[in-house]
Amino acid sequence: MPAELRFLLPLARRGGTVPILAAGTDTVGHVVQAAGIPLTEVSSLAMDGVPVRSSARAVDGVLDLTPVVRPQRPPTSPPRFLLDVHLGGLARRLRLLGLDAAYHADADDAALVEQAAVEERVLLSQDRGLLRRRAVLAGALVRGAGTAAQLDDVLDRFAPPLAPWTRCMSCNGLLGPVSLQEVATQLEPGTRFTYRDFARCAECGRVYWRGAHAARLERVVARAKDVVHSRLVSSGAAVAQPLCELAFPADGLVTDTCSPRQDG
DSSP states (O other): OOHHHHTTSOGGGOSSOOOOOOOTTOBHHHHHHHTTOOGGGEEEEEETTEEEOTTSBOOSSOEEEEEOOSSOOOSSSSOEEEEOTTOHHHHHHHHHTTOEEEEOTTOOHHHHHHHHHHTTOEEEESOHHHHTSTTOOSEEEOOOSSHHHHHHHHHHHHOOOOOTTOBOTTTOOBEEEEOHHHHGGGSOHHHHHHOOOEEEETTTOOEEEOOTTHHHHHHHHHHHHHHHHHHHHHHTOOOOOOEEOOOOOTTSOOOOOEEOOOOO
């Protein structure tokens, strides 16, 4: 078993062949998930060297698992994500990069699975039990401790097209440019006198502008572009990422509109 999947096994089973006793009615997929490995992390299965589906009946033999190939193709292009309740920080970072990242702080597992299926979203979670649910059609086990490492993992896995500063980090809505006059009543006097370029969320009305946190968030965006670029180059895929102008709000939630164009 490859190292990318072996770490998901109990510590005592991480070396050599893993013996598993299956019931006569078990499928191959059930055996894999019972061992602790969500099928979302597996791209193909082979029994004694012969490819099999996860729905095939489990029989005696040696089952080989191949991990997902990066970059992984999501159900939609560009991808749509749904994050579980423990990944709020990651959701905000994905939105910063212009990615459609739905998140509900009070959603239970059943609601998450249903929304992911109905809206064709990739369910992102660090909960293997959630990802092993039968109704999960597309999901990904997020690796990493901390938002920065988790973001690197998701970007490396899917290498999605980035459009930084185009989504509201608070509600996931799209941003559009607005004039100072249109948003003046929502601003503090110092902001009205200091800034001239603003964007507003079409969903929640939140206003964004270039603020004091620009440098820190620009580094986040630069790192994200590097991660996606590296994955695309290593896979031999063409590289094209949009470039955007920046707009930041006073509370550090950045965003803005951009016109996608190819680098180089």
